Amino acid sequence: MGGRLRRVGIVNGAASLGFVPYHQLDGQPNVVVDGSPTDGTELCLTHWPAIDSPIRFAADLSAQMAFAYLDAFDLHDRASAVSNNHFDQDGLVSLYALIRPEAALERRAMLIDVARAGDFATFDDRNAARVSMTLAAYATPGRSPLGDLPSDYAEMTAQLYVEMLGRIDELCDHPERYHDLWAEEDATLDASEAALGSGQATLEEVPDIDLAVITVPKGGPCAGGHRFGGQWASGLHPMAIYNATDRFSVLVIREQHYDFTYRYESWVQYRSRRPRPRRDLAALVERLNDAEPSPGRWGADPVSVLTPTLQLRGADQSAISPAAFREILEHHLRHAPPAWNPYPDQE
DSSP states (O other), X not given: OOSOOOOEEEOOTTOOEEEOOGGGOTTOOEEEESSOOOTTEEEEEOOSTXXXXXXXXXXXXXXXXXXXXXXXXXXXXXOOEEEOSSOOHHHHHHHHXXXXXXXXXXXXXXXXXXXXXXXXXXXXXXXXXXXXXXXXXXXXXXXXXTOSOOSXXXXXXXXXXXXXXXXXXXXXXXXXXXXXXXXXXXXXXXXHHHHHHHTSSEXXXXXXXXXXXXXXOTTOOOBOEEETTTEEEOBSOHHHHHTTOOOSEEEEEETTEEEEEEXXXXXXXXXXXXXXXXXXXXXXXXXXXXXXXXXXXXXXXXXXXXXXXXXXXXXXXXXXXXXXXXXXXXXXXXXXXXXXXXXXXXX
């Protein structure tokens, strides 16, 4: 994307905020939403871990924090720039709320639901899920209606925000106009919801360790669905699973193929309830590898990543039975010490 992007924004009395790409802030006074503060940041409204945003605006989503800030709108001092260091639905809604507050307030419930669908893969309004699907399509290289996206992530993020800040009204008001971008994924969501609703796929909860266990039969839906800006998760659609359970750790069993995931809610400063802290998975990996007779080897992400997963690598199926696998996993989750605290030290 050649040259510097123009500043996009509106005047709201004496306090106006306009979008400036994160990598072009150059230390000018700024507000950052849904990301990390940088040089010149006078206010950061984010649910990201360990960032000390004003507690009176704290909420599950950064978008909810941005809307809460509209009632004050007096803490950004000299800042006229607002930015974010990555593109996703929560970041887009947060920016939009501060740049076009009147238009955003008219669509507040829908916009927050869009942010929730993108970040947490949960929704109340199916059209909010479809808007999230559309935004993910725009952010997916090789699929985006914008054509070839910049290979540089900062430039891609900037282009996506400029483009989508100008489209978010229409996306929310007329999602049917974007049918071609969301229809295929919407059908995969239907199939996953039907599998869970009919009992083809079963859901069991283990409340004391905040675990949901989904068992999917051979031949069950596996097309998956988007996560965040342009990522994809295979298997049952994440929205079907996460709308069906409040548990923040999830095990999916397909015959003897096992996928364990910590949900994103347990990475951020979630406020409507405190998630059970994540447990480090390294010792669990060692125990599983000791027990695994198949050629595969178990591996896991660090608990510090957004949605850490535990998976068998090098083999599609484990030789550990589902009952034995669950016993090993649940023992670890029950007895391992907490290993992740996203909240500031004073909390």
